[in-house]
Amino acid sequence: MARLQSSGGCEPTRDLLFELALGSLNGAERSIALSHLEVCEACRRQLAELSGAADQLLLGAPEMEPPVGFEVRLIEQVASRSPRRAGDRRRGRLRKTALALALLAGGGGLGAGVALAASSSQAASGPRAVRLAAFRVRGGGGGVAAIEAGRPSLLVMRVEGLTGSYWVSCVLSDGSRLATLGRFNLSGGSGHWSARIPALISSSKVRTAELLGPGGQVLARADFSR
Amino acid sequence: MRNERGWRDGRSDEALLGAIALGDEEAGIAFVRRYQRRVYGLAYSIVGEAALAEDVAQEALLRAWSHAAVYDTRRGSVAGWLLTITRNLAVDTLRLRRSLTIDPEAMARLDLASVESPEEAAETDEAARAVRSALTLLPPEQRRALLYAAFYGLTAKEVAEREAIPLGTAKTRIRSGLMKVRQALSSAGTPVGLKKAGEE
Ligand SMILES: [Zn+2]
Numbered sequence: 001m002a003r004l005q006s007s008g009g010c011e012p013t014r015d016l017l018f019e020l021a022l023g024s025l026n027g028a029e030r031s032i033a034l035s036h037l038e039v040c041e042a043c044r045r046q047l048a049e050l051s052g053a054a055d056q057l058l059l060g061a062p063e064m065e066p067p068v069g070f071e072v073r074l075i076e077q078v079a080s081r082s083p084r085r086a087g088d089r090r091r092g093r094l095r096k097t098a099l100a101l102a103l104l105a106g107g108g109g110l111g112a113g114v115a116l117a118a119s120s121s122q123a124a125s126g127p128r129a130v131r132l133a134a135f136r137v138r139g140g141g142g143g144v145a146a147i148e149a150g151r152p153s154l155l156v157m158r159v160e161g162l163t164g165s166y167w168v169s170c171v172l173s174d175g176s177r178l179a180t181l182g183r184f185n186l187s188g189g190s191g192h193w194s195a196r197i198p199a200l201i202s203s204s205k206v207r208t209a210e211l212l213g214p215g216g217q218v219l220a221r222a223d224f225s226r
Numbered sequence: 227m228r229n230e231r232g233w234r235d236g237r238s239d240e241a242l243l244g245a246i247a248l249g250d251e252e253a254g255i256a257f258v259r260r261y262q263r264r265v266y267g268l269a270y271s272i273v274g275e276a277a278l279a280e281d282v283a284q285e286a287l288l289r290a291w292s293h294a295a296v297y298d299t300r301r302g303s304v305a306g307w308l309l310t311i312t313r314n315l316a317v318d319t320l321r322l323r324r325s326l327t328i329d330p331e332a333m334a335r336l337d338l339a340s341v342e343s344p345e346e347a348a349e350t351d352e353a354a355r356a357v358r359s360a361l362t363l364l365p366p367e368q369r370r371a372l373l374y375a376a377f378y379g380l381t382a383k384e385v386a387e388r389e390a391i392p393l394g395t396a397k398t399r400i401r402s403g404l405m406k407v408r409q410a411l412s413s414a415g416t417p418v419g420l421k422k423a424g425e426e
Contacts, residue, residue: 064270
């Protein structure tokens with residue numbers, strides 16, 4: 001009996017399976033349970049069932065909208081953590097570009113056109129640097145803007161939660177403002193839009209992109225300088 | 227707006243993970259869009275603070291992304307796997323910050339989430355609803371003990387201390403709570419609980 005106890009028989013293990021399934025079993029009890037599970041198929045099955053239920057419990061937590069810019073920050077981490085070989089900066093940059101384009105194009109709709117335009121210009125001018133910035137419109141809605149340096153340089157936007165007609169402009173690092181880069185109409189609440197940045201302007205000089213309402217009021221700023 | 231998130235990519239969770247493992251970054255982004263609200267919601271429920279919840283949620287999604295290749299389809303649902311990663315990271319984060327401080331408000335949110343309102347019901351999918359209705363079958367003290375263990379990783383001993391009850395009582399509450407939830411979910415049909423439970 002004592003021998004069974006120390007190696008962990010079915011009886012004591014069955015008791016521990018609940019907490020093991022819930023991920024809250026530690027220390028000696030945990031090792032007793034695990035060493036028994038190594039040799040007992042019946043207890044393994046029982047654990048699998050309980051674990052399934054315990055995992056499912058987590059589905060019951062309320063869903064919540066993550067903060068604006070969540071995806072952008074995630075993508076930047078994915079790009080920066082990608083395995084990099086020595087002296088392979090170019091590859092890292094390409095990867096970030098690919099990720100940024102996928103992020104911007106992810107919702108379908110206009111996205112395909114954006115990705116197409118971007119990849120064809122990519123082919124023409126090699127790897128391009130991409131800067132990303134998230135923006136939020138007061139009263140709801142927001143999105144992500146990206147500047148892709150190249151020839152031509154592009155401003156790409158993905159917007160969500162907006163309906164109506166909008167203008168896009170940008171402010172340069174010397175404080176001057178372009179009259180307009182273009183405009184778009186949204187009816188479905190979300191979509192993608194892109195415009196060429198005039199060739200006379202170095203894309204690295206673009207500090208913020210601005211989303212303007214029909215009356216010219218600034219609704220949101222995407223700040224690339226941060 | 228919201229309806230654009232995630233579900234536009236019709237691939238199954240397993241197919242998305244397979245594609246991610248092969249380096250398909252659009253699949254990675256589709257996966258993130260599909261799960262970010264859930265992952266962030268769970269992280270926030272546990273850590274109770276936006277900045278911390280974002281760190282946890284980002285790390286969980288990054289891990290899922292980088293471990294897509296080793297995901298074992300026999301181990302249960304992708305959602306369960308991802309949310310378990312999230313839960314473990316959130317609990318570790320809390321434990322690192324002093325002892326385990328549970329935000330009573332976050333606990334209340336979880337507890338409330340088990341009592342669904344019609345608007346909420348329209349937004350959440352079947353699996354979440356099944357879990358919530360299974361939770362409503364439990365007496366409140368049993369539900370609390372189970373939630374402490376399942377979400378906050380509290381041991382039976384810690385639950386006993388927190389609730390000022392004997393260890394044996396804490397163990398019983400956790401076990402019967404989990405047993406009832408498991409029965410409710412499996413009597414609803416599929417073992418992954420994609421059908422509504424607790425109605426028959
Ligand atoms: Zn056994």
